């Protein structure tokens with residue numbers, strides 16, 4: 001896929017909830033082919049930003065373009081080209097993993113093989129099992145398989161490493177690489193710093209709704225005034241001035 005406009009572009013994007021400014025004048029430009037890690041402590045505004053990009057939420061200020069289109073005006077076109085792993089999702093009790101993936105394929109009008117996708121995410125042995133009885137990690141793997149349906153041009157993954165064992169974490173990293181090699185742009189949020197460092201070309205650090213730093217891992221180390229060999233956790237804490245596990249504070 002080659003695009004002459006950024007795949008995702010926001011200008012002064014703002015979302016206010018009462019007294020809380022969840023997203024505050026956010027400028028993002030994610031280019032075609034990027035693997036972009038959206039990093040920030042709990043409550044920083046990552047999921048809200050993703051909700052705005054996909055028109056699940058409406059902004060209170062600023063502009064958004066995805067593939068050059070306004071999500072409020074072209075939601076179907078954007079969703080047809082995008083695979084989404086949401087932060088919260090529901091699975092249907094009594095329906096198999098295969099049925100979940102087939103449902104997305106039908107919605108997107110593509111003929112992907114559900115079994116092959118489930119195998120890719122490590123669920124080969126659970127293809128016909130009831131998704132309602134899946135463990136947290138299995139749910140996460142199934143949701144990722146659903147996001148991969150239709151070879152999307154853009155993958156938006158909200159905390160893709162949540163609930164995964166080390167095998168699952170490695171598999172997600174491999175899948176991100178494979179999808180990127182295929183030509184997909186990948187935008188994912190995380191506070192799993194080590195994973196972000198291993199997978200991303202560029203990282204944006206969000207803190208209290210604002211982008212406080214952006215760049216490669218090395219550029220972020222510089223921005224934080226950290227040593228060349230500083231681990232990402234130190235850089236993160238320095239930039240966000242908050243312990244990683246602190247969360248949900250109002251502002």
Ligand SMILES: Nc1ncnc2c1ncn2[C@@H]1O[C@H](COP(=O)(O)OP(=O)(O)OP(=O)(O)O)[C@@H](O)[C@H]1O
Pocket residue numbers: 017020021022040041042043044045046047048049087191247248249250
């Ligand atoms: N529907 C809502 N009504 C009021 N406040 C909200 C709502 N949704 C989110 N917020 C607030 O907006 C801020 C950003 O929340 P958001 O879920 O976007 O953060 P996050 O970075 O995704 O956090 P986490 O890493 O914990 O998932 C938080 O202070 C949160 O309490």
